[in-house]
Amino acid sequence: MIDEESRGKDRAVNDVLTYMMGFEDRVRVVLVQPKHEAWLCIGLGFDKIKCRKQPEDVLRYNKGNYEKRYLAEWANNVDIGKLRNEPDFQDYLDALNWLLKDP
Known part of the structure; x- marks a missing residue:
């Protein structure tokens, strides 16, 4: 699972596959749109529209800071x-189910 991070779908997927050379036939890439941080932000109860536009800014404002190292901790809430x-979150869950069922 990767975020698009404004790279565009093809570039984001190719970035992953570049690191997996020789294993491409065994790799499944799921592209997440929006960023994981947007869902985290929404799930924490912050403004949906703002979370989808600039989740890092919303998290920084409401949590006092923003660093990726805190994301897993915040996800518990x-x-x-x-x-x-x-x-799009339902699409994400569907992709996770697809990965679980893929041989």
Whole structure:
């Protein structure tokens, strides 16, 4: 799973596959749109529109800072109910299920 990070779908996927040379036939890439941080931000109860535009800024403002090292800790406080009605989050869950079922 990777974020697009404004690179565009093809470039983001190719960036991953570059590191997996020789194993491309065994790699499955799931591209996450929006960034993981946007869902984290929404799941923590912050403004959806702002979270989708600049999640890092919203997290920084509401949490006092923003560093990737805190993301896993903050994820423990996500209210999954706030994400269930987000179509792109459902797509994400579907992708996870696809990965689990893929041989």
